[in-house]
Amino acid sequence: MSISRRRFLQSLALTGLGSVLPSTAGAVARGEELATLLDIGKCIGCGECVAACREANQHKYPNPQKPFPKMYPDRVKVADWSERQDVDDRLTPYNWLYIQYADVTWQGREYELTIPRRCLHCTNPPCANLCPWGAALKQDNGIVRINDTICLGGSKCKSVCPWHIPERQTGVGLYLQLAPSFAGNGVMYKCDRCYDRINKGEVPACITACPENVQTIGPRSEILAMAHELAEKTNGFIYGETENGGTNTLYVSPVPFEEIDKVIDKGPGRPGFQPVDNAMAPEDKLLRALIFAPAAGVAAGILHTVRALQQDDHKGDDHAKK
Amino acid sequence: MPRSDRPARMVRHMYHLVVFGLAFTGFAQMPIFKRYYLADVPGFAWTADYYLNHRIHYLLAALLLAFFTYVIIVYATVWRSRWQITRCGLFSLGLWSGIVVTGIMRVMKNQPGMHFSPTTTMWVDWLHLGLVLVLGMVSGIMALGRRKILIPRS
Ligand code: SF4
Ligand code: SF4
Ligand code: SF4
Numbered sequence: 001m002s003i004s005r006r007r008f009l010q011s012l013a014l015t016g017l018g019s020v021l022p023s024t025a026g027a028v029a030r031g032e033e034l035a036t037l038l039d040i041g042k043c044i045g046c047g048e049c050v051a052a053c054r055e056a057n058q059h060k061y062p063n064p065q066k067p068f069p070k071m072y073p074d075r076v077k078v079a080d081w082s083e084r085q086d087v088d089d090r091l092t093p094y095n096w097l098y099i100q101y102a103d104v105t106w107q108g109r110e111y112e113l114t115i116p117r118r119c120l121h122c123t124n125p126p127c128a129n130l131c132p133w134g135a136a137l138k139q140d141n142g143i144v145r146i147n148d149t150i151c152l153g154g155s156k157c158k159s160v161c162p163w164h165i166p167e168r169q170t171g172v173g174l175y176l177q178l179a180p181s182f183a184g185n186g187v188m189y190k191c192d193r194c195y196d197r198i199n200k201g202e203v204p205a206c207i208t209a210c211p212e213n214v215q216t217i218g219p220r221s222e223i224l225a226m227a228h229e230l231a232e233k234t235n236g237f238i239y240g241e242t243e244n245g246g247t248n249t250l251y252v253s254p255v256p257f258e259e260i261d262k263v264i265d266k267g268p269g270r271p272g273f274q275p276v277d278n279a280m281a282p283e284d285k286l287l288r289a290l291i292f293a294p295a296a297g298v299a300a301g302i303l304h305t306v307r308a309l310q311q312d313d314h315k316g317d318d319h320a321k322k
Numbered sequence: 323m324p325r326s327d328r329p330a331r332m333v334r335h336m337y338h339l340v341v342f343g344l345a346f347t348g349f350a351q352m353p354i355f356k357r358y359y360l361a362d363v364p365g366f367a368w369t370a371d372y373y374l375n376h377r378i379h380y381l382l383a384a385l386l387l388a389f390f391t392y393v394i395i396v397y398a399t400v401w402r403s404r405w406q407i408t409r410c411g412l413f414s415l416g417l418w419s420g421i422v423v424t425g426i427m428r429v430m431k432n433q434p435g436m437h438f439s440p441t442t443t444m445w446v447d448w449l450h451l452g453l454v455l456v457l458g459m460v461s462g463i464m465a466l467g468r469r470k471i472l473i474p475r476s
Contacts, residue, residue, distance in 0.1 A: 076357055124434040130372055132351040132451070134444030140437065150444070154353035160372050183354070245434060282377055283432055289384040290429060297388035301395025308400045 019207050021218025021226075028198075033123065033142030035220040035248040036204075037227050038116060041234060042212045045099050045114030050088055052209030053097040053118075056194055060148065061085070061094050062187060064171030069180035076185060078170040090269030091118070093169035093189035097206055102264050106255040113255065115264075116206065116214065117271055118191035119144065119165045120240055120247035123220075126279045127157035127166065136166075136188075142220065142248045145192035150174060153186030162244050162279055163271035166190040220248055227252050245278035337389055343382045348454065350375035383425055390422070404475055410464050411471035417457040424450035 027034060068078050081087070085094040102113040125144045128136040135151040138144045146157065146166060152175045158166045166188035175184025194204035202208075207215045216226065224241060227250040231238050239251040251273075253260060261273040278284075350369055355361050361370035368374055397405075407415070427446045431438045438446070463469075 073357070073359070124432075128443075129432045130351070130376060132447060134440070134447040137440035137443060138437070139440065147440070147444075156351075156353050156372060159353075279373070280432060280434070282373075283380060283429075284434065286377060286380040286384070287429065287433065289381060290387065290426075293384040293387040294391040297391025297393075298395055300388070301392045301399070304392070304396045305399040308396075 019210070019213045019216045020203055021216060021222055023222060024218045027219030027222075028141055031140050032219045032221075033140075033248055034193075034198075034217055035121075035142065035223040035250060036207070037216045037218075037223045037230070037250045037252065039214055039216075039230060040113055040115050040251055040253040041236070043099075043114045043116065043214045044212055045101070046211065047088075047099055048209045048211060049116055049206035049214075050095070050097050050099060052205040053191070054095065056197065056205030057096065057192075060189075060192070062148075062169040062172040062189065064169055064186070065176065066171060068171045069176070071185070072181050079168040079186060080171070081167070081169055082171075091165060091167050091190070091271075092269060093167045093187075096189065096191040098270075100264050100270070102255075102260045104255050104259050104263055106259055111255050113253065113260065115251070115253075115260070118206075118249075119193075120163065120243075120249040121191075121193060122244050123246040123248060124244075124278075124280050126160040126162070126244070129280060130160045131157055139195065141198065143193045143195045143198070145195055146188050146190060148173060148187050148189070151187045152178075152184035153188055154184060155188060157188055160279065162276040164268075165271060167269060223250055239273055242278075243276040245280060333389075340382050340385050340389065344379060344386060345454065345458070347375040347379040347382065348451075351379070380429070383429075387422070390418070401472070405472040406475050408470060408473055410460070410469045414457065414460060414464070414471060417453050417460065420453045421450060421457065424453065 024034065062082065064080070064082050066082075068080070071078065079093075081092045081094055084092070088095050088098055090098055097116055097118040100115045100117045102111070102115060104111045104113065121142060121144045123142070125136070125138055127146075128138045128144055131137075133150060133152060133154075135147045136144070136157045137147060151173055153168050153170065153173060155166070155168050158164050158168070167190065168186050168188050170186040173184070173187035175186065178184065194202070194206075197204060203217065207217055216223065218226075227238050227241065230236060230252045234252070234254055236252045236254050237256050239253070239257045240247040240249050251257075257273040258275075264270070264272065266272045349355075351372065355366075356370040361367050424446050427438070428443075428450060430436050431443055431446070464471075
C-alpha cells in the first residue's frame with residue numbers, strides 16, 4: 001500500500017465526518033472508485049463550498065503570460081478569465097464549482113432549490129477517452145482531471161463533454177513552448193475532486209466546508225445504494241446513475257430533473273440537467289466489429305490459400321495431361 | 323502486392339483508401355480541422371465532429387485488421403515461396419505493428435470498466451501518433467525511391 005493510501009486510511013478514520021462513509025478508506029485501498037452523493041434537498045445555497053473550493057485550489061489556478069501570442073488564423077479566440085477571477089455564478093478556469101438556482105413548482109408545492117454544480121466525474125469519461133494527447137485522465141479512484149502540464153487547450157474535452165464542463169484559459173501551458181500561434185490555446189480547467197487533498201488523506205474542500213452536510217463521499221456502490229434509499233424515503237429523483245453511462249456524482253432531488261432543467265439558467269459555463277445518453281455507447285458496439293475483423297481476415301486468407309492450391313493442382317493436372 | 327491481376331489491384335486501392343481514411347479520421351481527433359477552415363467548406367462540416375470521426379476510425383481500423391490478417395495468412399501460405407519482404411518492408415511492418423498494438427490498447431482503454439494508468443494512456447496516445455508520423459515519412463521516402471515492400475525471390 002502506498003504511503004498516501006495508508007495516510008488516507010488513517011486520516012479518514014480520524015475525521016469521523018458524517019459526510020465521509022467509513023468504508024471510503026477501504027475502497028481507496030481496494031482501488032474502488034469513489035463517488036459523491038449530493039442531497040439537493042439539504043442545500044441552503046450558502047456558498048461555503050464555492051469559497052472553500054477557491055481557497056483550496058487557488059494554487060492550481062492559471063497565471064497567464066501577457067500579451068498572449070498572436071493567433072493564426074485570426075478567428076481563433078483567446079479565452080481570458082484572468083481579469084474576471086471573481087466571477088462565481090458560472091464555471092470558469094478560476095471557479096470550478098458554482099451554485100445553480102431553481103425555483104420550481106412541483107405537485108402543487110413550491111421549491112427554491114440551490115444546487116452545487118461542477119464536473120460529474122463520469123465513470124467512462126468521454127473527455128479523458130477522447131483527449132488525443134492523454135492530458136485529460138481518469139485515476140484509479142474515479143477522479144477525472146486534466147493534467148495542466150500537458151494540456152494544449154484545444155478544448156476538445158469541453159466539446160465532447162455532455163455538460164461542456166471544462167473551461168479554457170489562454171496564455172498558459174505547454175503550447176507556449178511549442179507553436180503558440182498555430183496550435184493549442186492554453187489549458188482547460190475543471191474540478192479535480194481535490195485529488196491532491198485526497199492523496200494527502202484529506203477530504204475535498206467543498207465537502208468539509210458544507211454546514212449542511214449536503215455531500216457524502218464513499219465507494220460508488222454504497223453511494224448509489226444511499227442515493228436509492230434517500231430517493232425512496234423522500235419520494236425523490238436521482239441524476240447521475242445512468243446519465244452518460246453513469247457518473248461518480250449522484251444528485252438526489254425532491255423535484256424531477258426535467259423540471260429543474262426547464263427553469264435553471266443554462267449556457268456557457270452553466271450545465272443543464274438534461275437526459276444524457278451514454279456518449280461512448282456506439283464505440284462499445286463497434287468493438288464487436290474490431291473483434292470480428294481478424295477472424296474475417298483469417299477466413300478470407302484461408303479461402304484465398306485453398307483457391308490458390310486448387311489452381312496449382314489444376315495446373316499440375318494440365319501438365320500431367322500434356 | 324505480388325500479382326498485377328485485377329483483384330489484387332483492387333485490394334491495393336482499397337488498402338490505400340482505408341489507410342487514408344484512418345489517417346484523416348485520426349487527425350480529425352485533434353482540434354485542427356475547424357481551426358484551419360476545413361470544416362467551413364460546404365459538405366465538410368462533419369470533419370469537426372469528433373464522435374463521428376472517432377466511430378469511422380474504429381470501423382476503418384476493423385477493415386484494416388481484417389486486411390492485415392488476410393495478407394499475413396496468404397503471404398505465409400502462398401506468396402512466401404515466390405516473394406520476399408524487403409528491409410524497408412520489415413521496417414514498415416514493425417511500425418504498423420506498433421500502431422495496431424497502441425490502437426488496440428486505446429480501444430481497450432475506452433471500454434467502460436477498463437482502466438489504464440494515466441501515464442500508460444498518455445504514452446499509448448503519443449506512441450500511436452508518433453508511429454503514424456514516422457510511418458508517413460517512411461512511406462513517402464519509399465515511394466520517392468520506388469522502394470517496394472515485396473520483391474521476387476531470386
Ligand atoms: S456549502 Fe453546502 S449548503 Fe452551502 S451551498 Fe454548498 S452545498 Fe449548499
Ligand atoms: S462531466 Fe464532462 S468533464 Fe466531467 S468527467 Fe464527465 S465528460 Fe469529463
Ligand atoms: S471537489 Fe475540490 S475541486 Fe471539486 S468542486 Fe469540490 S472543492 Fe472544488
